[in-house]
Amino acid sequence: MPHPTQAVALLKAQQIRHVRLYDADRGMLVALANTGIQVMISVPNEQILGIGQSNSTAANWVSQNVVAHYPATTITAIAVGSDVLTTLPNAAKILVNALKYIQSALVASNLDRQIKSTGSFLMLNIYPYYDYTQSNGVIPLDYALLKSLPPNKEAVDSNTLLHYTNVFDAVVDAAYYAMAFLNFTNVPIIVKDSGWPSKGDSSEPDATLENANTYNCNLIRHVLNKTGTPKHPGLAVSTFIYELYNEDTKPGPISEKNGIV
Numbered sequence: 001m002p003h004p005t006q007a008v009a010l011l012k013a014q015q016i017r018h019v020r021l022y023d024a025d026r027g028m029l030v031a032l033a034n035t036g037i038q039v040m041i042s043v044p045n046e047q048i049l050g051i052g053q054s055n056s057t058a059a060n061w062v063s064q065n066v067v068a069h070y071p072a073t074t075i076t077a078i079a080v081g082s083d084v085l086t087t088l089p090n091a092a093k094i095l096v097n098a099l100k101y102i103q104s105a106l107v108a109s110n111l112d113r114q115i116k117s118t119g120s121f122l123m124l125n126i127y128p129y130y131d132y133t134q135s136n137g138v139i140p141l142d143y144a145l146l147k148s149l150p151p152n153k154e155a156v157d158s159n160t161l162l163h164y165t166n167v168f169d170a171v172v173d174a175a176y177y178a179m180a181f182l183n184f185t186n187v188p189i190i191v192k193d194s195g196w197p198s199k200g201d202s203s204e205p206d207a208t209l210e211n212a213n214t215y216n217c218n219l220i221r222h223v224l225n226k227t228g229t230p231k232h233p234g235l236a237v238s239t240f241i242y243e244l245y246n247e248d249t250k251p252g253p254i255s256e257k258n259g260i261v
Contacts, residue, residue, distance in 0.1 A: 004031035011037060020240045022082060024065035033072040040077040045088055048081050051101055052094035058101030067109050075115055123192040124175055128167035146218035162230035169229040176231050193242040198258045216241055
């Protein structure tokens with residue numbers, strides 16, 4: 001991994017104004033100071049147990065990782081864990097406590113209005129690449145890549161009769177409809193991870209640099225144009241592209257290791 005100052009220099013050169021960190025790395029937070037880049041930091045999964053069992057541990061975490069850097073570093077949100085319920089299936093009760101304790105620590109530091117921690121959004125991972133590869137040919141490549149489609153190639157939802165031109169919108173709206181079924185209609189969605197692998201194993205011929213570039217460019221254009229989705233036209237879906245750098249030492253298929261640079 002490059003030094004934090006190099007990473008921040010790249011963000012500034014590419015005019016990236018929002019980043020999500022999967023931890024609260026001090027070096028990155030220092031490097032991001034006085035840049036105006038808005039930062040979402042995260043409590044790592046391995047720290048949730050301790051924070052969820054101790055209000056003082058949560059207070060110490062907020063003191064070290066938020067108070068020490070804000071407002072020079074524009075921390076706008078705290079994610080408590082990542083994919084917790086699927087990676088730590090027995091952590092549900094502790095997770096709720098961790099959320100409460102982090103919120104209490106922010107209130108005690110008079111930061112609860114500046115940093116979003118409650119009344120927040122639902123965060124989704126959307127990877128059309130995997131929907132495409134696992135569909136056995138049902139999902140066309142262009143539909144996954146957010147390419148323009150003629151009307152006869154659009155997917156039509158049989159229940160709503162809404163027309164869909166890409167996987168991304170279909171997944172976002174599926175989440176909105178699922179929440180509405182549970183009587184939650186005022187929770188916004190943020191896509192915390194999306195992207196397309198730039199390289200894959202021999203069995204992954206569509207994990208290419210060209211397709212990754214196509215998907216990411218189309219996704220950026222789609223979000224910035226505030227196109228919205230068929231269910232919520234004109235409502236932009238804030239999205240983080242995963243991820244900036246390659247993870248060469250990460251286990252698993254090659255397609256899961258490749259970043260933008």
